[in-house]
Amino acid sequence: MASLSDVSWRHGLAHVSTLDRAGVGAHRVARLCAAGALLRVRAGIYALPDADPAVVRAARVGGRLAGRSAARALGLWAAPEDELVVEVARHGTQLRNPDDFRTPLGPSPGQVRVRWTAERLPRRESFGVAPLPTVLSQVLTTEPAEHAIATIDSVFRLDSAFDLDGFARSLPARHRALCDLVDPRSESGSESIVRVLLVRSGIAVSVQPPLGRGRRSDLLVGDRLLLECDSRTHHEAGDRVCDLRRDADNAALGFVTLRFDYSQILFDPDSVVAAVRRYIDLGLHRWRH
Structure with missing residues (x-):
């Protein structure tokens, strides 16, 4: 059998x-x-x-995971989920509620965002998760630039051999330019977001600068201002103690540290840029001789 x-x-x-x-x-x-x-x-x-519940919900709607939802399913960084992004083939019909396949989706999908494909997908490819290049292209067109770059940065944490140049060549010119902001050295989505926010504000940043004795910081502005960007999972008490100890060690060496919380980076990014700019205005990003 x-x-x-x-x-x-x-x-x-x-x-x-x-x-x-x-x-x-x-x-x-x-x-x-x-x-x-x-x-x-x-x-x-x-x-x-044991199938991914998000994949199952997308299939109930009548399509496959796309955009931010697909990025998360593929193990990439993605902003907190507030809706299910579903790609539906252009010949798709009878869209259903993601939590009950017996109920039509209706004209007001609520927490479901439907993307219609321009192509006719084979049946086998019409559910599951959209391919990686398609997902990255969708993220570039639908997410804020800093979030899209954070997602692409995270590809390198899964596949260091990812062909960024080949992917960029497949994009329209307006999105191809954004790929210049991608940095494979980034170690977290929050770090990527802060880096892109600063660079697009005209502030130069160094990524993962060495501080000696095998230590590094997330970002460095000038030659003295260290930026530490806490990730979503960076809330354990033990992590906090280690962070404070590291900040104190860096202060003893003369560095100035700005540490940003994940929620601040995601939901109040203007305050992050304003804080860094203020430290620059005070000259705290440079050594004083």
Whole structure:
């Protein structure tokens, strides 16, 4: 008897025709659903119980994860999720509520943003997660520049051999120029955002500058002002103690440190740029001889 492991799954999902070709017929599919070993997503689409819930919700709508939602599913940095971004093939019909495939999506999708593709997608590619180049292109066109660059920076933390030049050549000129802001050395989304905000404000920044004894900072303005950019997961008490100790060590060496919280970077970016500019105006970014 055919096993579910014989099925060619796409992000944990499969069309009924794919199941049938693998020897899992309609009667067995019904039994597996009744036993909880399969989940009926919508007509003709089934998922494994451990499939990414976001992928399942997108398939319920009638498409695949796209934009910011797809970036997160691919393990890339993405801003906090406030909606489900779903790409639907131009021939797609009968869009459904992401939490109940029996309910039509309706004219007011609420927390769902639907993107219609200009191309006709093969059935197998119409659900799951959009390909990486497509996702990055979508992020560049829909997200703030600093967030889009943070997402592309994070690609290098998963694949250091990512062909940025090849990807940039596939973009329109107005988006190609943004790729000049990408820096593979960035170690977090918050660091990328601060760097891009400052560079686009005319403030030069050094990335991951060495401070001696194997230590580095996130960013350096001038030759003295260190910028530390806390990431979303950087809230553990132990991390905070280490940060304060490191800031004190750097102060003893004469450096000035500005530390920015993740929420400030994401939701009050103007205050970040204003703080750095004020320190520059005071001359605190340069050594005084």
